[in-house]
Amino acid sequence: MSTNLQGKVIAITGASGGMGFETAKMLAARGAKVSMADIQEGPLMAAADKVRQSGGDTMARVVDVRDESSVDAWIEDTVAQFGPLDGGVNLAGVLPKTFGTHSVAETVSSDWDFVLGVNLTGVMYCMRAQLRHMKDEGSIVNASSVAGVQGFENNASYGASKFGVIGLTKCAACDVGPTRSIRVNAIAPGTFRTPMYESVIEARNGEEMPTIQKIKREGQPSEIASLVCWLLCDESKYITGTVQLIDGGWIC
Numbered sequence: 001m002s003t004n005l006q007g008k009v010i011a012i013t014g015a016s017g018g019m020g021f022e023t024a025k026m027l028a029a030r031g032a033k034v035s036m037a038d039i040q041e042g043p044l045m046a047a048a049d050k051v052r053q054s055g056g057d058t059m060a061r062v063v064d065v066r067d068e069s070s071v072d073a074w075i076e077d078t079v080a081q082f083g084p085l086d087g088g089v090n091l092a093g094v095l096p097k098t099f100g101t102h103s104v105a106e107t108v109s110s111d112w113d114f115v116l117g118v119n120l121t122g123v124m125y126c127m128r129a130q131l132r133h134m135k136d137e138g139s140i141v142n143a144s145s146v147a148g149v150q151g152f153e154n155n156a157s158y159g160a161s162k163f164g165v166i167g168l169t170k171c172a173a174c175d176v177g178p179t180r181s182i183r184v185n186a187i188a189p190g191t192f193r194t195p196m197y198e199s200v201i202e203a204r205n206g207e208e209m210p211t212i213q214k215i216k217r218e219g220q221p222s223e224i225a226s227l228v229c230w231l232l233c234d235e236s237k238y239i240t241g242t243v244q245l246i247d248g249g250w251i252c
């Protein structure tokens with residue numbers, strides 16, 4: 001069994017962001033050919049340049065995961081450049097504009113559509129395209145959250161999207177395990193200091209989130225990268241349909 005990812009072709013979304021960028025870097029450092037996708041062109045190209053400067057083999061495409069033709073074209077380009085996929089990592093995600101402020105009875109429909117569109121439908125579009133071009137024994141990792149395993153107040157759209165990712169992940173594992181030995185798992189992060197987290201702190205006028213996890217610190221994006229790399233490599237090849245909490249013991 002191998003912990004490295006030498007020569008494996010991995011397609012990753014959210015690749016210019018906190019967790020996605022750290023994961024793309026680690027994948028490339030372990031020998032993978034990494035196809036990076038994100039909606040933000042400037043940050044994506046800068047992120048891909050940094051991966052290349054460290055010796056990584058990467059390509060980058062601007063993709064809106066809500067647009068199925070954009071997703072399909074990205075995966076087709078990836079296969080044309082690197083060959084069929086060994087793995088997919090679907091981390092692109094957003095918070096509602098009303099995060100933490102609106103109860104379910106006050107849900108703003110446009111905000112609901114935005115969050116479900118990126119966080120859930122976007123994961124489905126990506127996974128669907130990745131599976132069409134994935135080798136047998138491949139592996140997919142999708143981003144859920146602690147908000148996908150536990151309810152929180154004023155969090156209906158984000159929570160529904162992240163619970164949905166877990167359902168989607170488990171159903172996909174049932175579909176592609178028996179026939180193709182492809183594995184599909186979700187990660188459920190707690191609090192990680194990334195641009196998304198910084199936007200929450202900003203909305204709270206600089207007030208930090210309470211430290212309710214048992215390990216008394218926030219997670220590091222590199223710790224997400226380590227977990228994702230493990231879920232993609234042969235060391236985890238009997239693990240599928242699971243939700244990997246990575247939350248410093250927030251939920252335990």
Ligand SMILES: NC(=O)c1ccc[n+]([C@@H]2O[C@H](COP(=O)([O-])OP(=O)(O)OC[C@H]3O[C@@H](n4cnc5c(N)ncnc54)[C@H](O)[C@@H]3O)[C@@H](O)[C@H]2O)c1
Pocket residue numbers: 013014015016017018019020037038039040063064065066091092093094118122143144145146188189190191192193194195196197
């Ligand atoms: N940071 C945390 O504490 C935390 C906790 C639990 C779950 N998560 C989840 O982990 C994942 C990564 O989060 P992060 O903290 O790195 O966030 P981030 O905001 O730093 O990065 C998310 C990336 O997704 C991209 N993106 C947004 N909409 C997109 C779209 N329509 N198409 C393509 N790309 C798009 C953004 O441009 C950004 O680069 C997200 O799914 C998030 O919901 C984060």
